[in-house]
Amino acid sequence: MKRKVLLWLSLALMMASLYLVFIYVPTEKEMGIIQRIFYLMVPMGWLALLAFLIVFIGSILYLVKRTSKWDTLAYCSAEIGIVFTTLTLITGSIWAKPVWGVWWTWDEPRLTSTLILWFIYLAYLIVRSFAIEESRGAVFAAIVGIVGFVDLPIVALATTLWRGMHPGPLIFQGGLAPSMLLTLLVSISAFTSLYILLLIQRVSMKNDEMELSTLKRLSS
Amino acid sequence: MENASYLLAAYTIVWAVVFGYILLLFNRQQSQQREINSLKKTLQGKKEA
Amino acid sequence: MNFWSKVLTIAWKDALSEIRTREIIFSVLVFTLLVIVIFNFAFSANQQMIELVAPGILWVTFAFAGVLSLNRSFIMEKEQACLDGLMMCPVSREVIYVGKMLASLLFMLVIEAIALPGFAFLFNLAVLSPQLIAITVSTTIGFVAVGTLFSALAVNTKAREMVLPILFFPITVPIIISAVQASKLALAGEPWTKLSPWLQIIGTFDIIFLAVSFLVFAFIIEE
Numbered sequence: 001m002k003r004k005v006l007l008w009l010s011l012a013l014m015m016a017s018l019y020l021v022f023i024y025v026p027t028e029k030e031m032g033i034i035q036r037i038f039y040l041m042v043p044m045g046w047l048a049l050l051a052f053l054i055v056f057i058g059s060i061l062y063l064v065k066r067t068s069k070w071d072t073l074a075y076c077s078a079e080i081g082i083v084f085t086t087l088t089l090i091t092g093s094i095w096a097k098p099v100w101g102v103w104w105t106w107d108e109p110r111l112t113s114t115l116i117l118w119f120i121y122l123a124y125l126i127v128r129s130f131a132i133e134e135s136r137g138a139v140f141a142a143i144v145g146i147v148g149f150v151d152l153p154i155v156a157l158a159t160t161l162w163r164g165m166h167p168g169p170l171i172f173q174g175g176l177a178p179s180m181l182l183t184l185l186v187s188i189s190a191f192t193s194l195y196i197l198l199l200i201q202r203v204s205m206k207n208d209e210m211e212l213s214t215l216k217r218l219s220s
Numbered sequence: 221m222e223n224a225s226y227l228l229a230a231y232t233i234v235w236a237v238v239f240g241y242i243l244l245l246f247n248r249q250q251s252q253q254r255e256i257n258s259l260k261k262t263l264q265g266k267k268e269a
Numbered sequence: 270m271n272f273w274s275k276v277l278t279i280a281w282k283d284a285l286s287e288i289r290t291r292e293i294i295f296s297v298l299v300f301t302l303l304v305i306v307i308f309n310f311a312f313s314a315n316q317q318m319i320e321l322v323a324p325g326i327l328w329v330t331f332a333f334a335g336v337l338s339l340n341r342s343f344i345m346e347k348e349q350a351c352l353d354g355l356m357m358c359p360v361s362r363e364v365i366y367v368g369k370m371l372a373s374l375l376f377m378l379v380i381e382a383i384a385l386p387g388f389a390f391l392f393n394l395a396v397l398s399p400q401l402i403a404i405t406v407s408t409t410i411g412f413v414a415v416g417t418l419f420s421a422l423a424v425n426t427k428a429r430e431m432v433l434p435i436l437f438f439p440i441t442v443p444i445i446i447s448a449v450q451a452s453k454l455a456l457a458g459e460p461w462t463k464l465s466p467w468l469q470i471i472g473t474f475d476i477i478f479l480a481v482s483f484l485v486f487a488f489i490i491e492e
Binding site (some may be wrong): 033036041044080083086091094095098198201209212215218219 | 229241249262263
């Protein structure tokens with residue numbers, strides 16, 4: 001029931017955001033039409049962080065309570081999170097090419113911080129699969145989730161300060177017109193609703209996977 | 221207007237990836253459900269036997 | 270026995286084992302000096318170029334050396350089942366963490382104390398300033414704070430040594446950036462005030478991750 005509601009909500013918000021992005025919002029003066037990527041990139045980046053926040057919370061709760069549902073939550077959020085982090089990097093790169101002429105720049109702190117986040121997600125997933133038993137893998141991954149999340153503000157600080165030494169391209173100058181703010185907020189809500197839907201779906205699938213392996217053991 | 225192709229590429233990629241992922245999840249869940257149901261039937265059969 | 274005497278006992282055990290075998294310090298030291306030399310060839314040096322790349326070379330070298338030395342310290346424990354032995358002693362897990370960390374810190378500082386003058390010699394740079402020493406010590410503390418935690422984790426996985434870099438490098442990126450920038454300023458003779466934002470980042474990192482690792486370490490080595 002919840003899922004159906006969420007599905008229709010996401011669909012409606014997505015439609016609304018597409019309308020706003022392509023028809024409603026005026027074209028930005030300096031960058032032209034490419035600036036509309038902004039309404040895609042910011043939600044992606046936001047989701048990359050939100051998903052890791054859930055990984056962090058799930059990891060802490062798992063270490064404290066040791067019930068597998070928290071580990072499941074953390075893992076599923078990490079899987080979805082790395083997908084969105086990858087998309088953040090891709091959209092950021094597609095933005096960079098026409099605007100600055102390069103596919104990548106180290107000068108934009110949000111882009112480099114996202115790259116580090118991507119590696120932290122990767123470390124989380126790798127540690128799980130390289131553990132000797134599954135339960136240890138869950139504990140190890142939880143540790144990576146906690147340490148990684150705590151590291152993020154420091155990464156952001158260091159990369160921002162570093163950028164201060166090489167002033168260069170910056171993703172966004174100046175303020176937001178109200179129409180742009182509206183478009184941005186609707187886009188963020190649409191993608192957040194999508195994230196929640198995906199998370200619920202993936203968690204139920206993970207539970208199915210565990211039920212499946214139990215059944216397999218019982219029937220053999 | 222040449223930049224429009226970049227804009228299109230970005231939206232296309234994001235949507236393709238998101239939908240691809242959703243499709244992947246959906247297919248996997250279908251096959252998992254089928255397996256679960258068949259295993260449950262087998263276990264039922266064993267219990268009755 | 271109180272906390273610190275237990276810690277020092279563990280640290281001293283590692284130090285003693287190292288003094289006898291000289292495994293870690295010797296091999297990592299040779300590695301460090303070689304890497305510095307190879308980097309020198311990679312960048313075909315005129316003096317200007319050297320001044321540009323020297324801080325980066327220094328810290329990449331120390332980061333790699335750090336990973337090597339951290340790996341060694343826990344692998345030996347695992348191979349000779351010393352870890353199980355340690356855990357049977359009536360010491361809290363946190364004591365093991367601090368003890369191992371201090372031992373690794375000692376090894377790395379010894380290596381750096383030898384490598385830095387070598388670096389000064391090869392690159393004609395004044396590396397023995399108090400600023401550079403402060404940067405080196407504080408960054409190394411950050412390395413071992415996180416590295417001890419991750420190294421204990423890594424030896425309990427299938428791929429062992431390979432896992433440590435995957436964990437270590439993304440997390441320590443901020444202090445590597447800070448160390449490189451601060452070293453660049455220090456080598457150029459800038460005053461402490463200019464270095465301070467970077468040193469603050471390193472210091473914050475150290476405090477936060479000493480605390481987090483201290484709290485979380487027990488989860489790694491319990492059975």
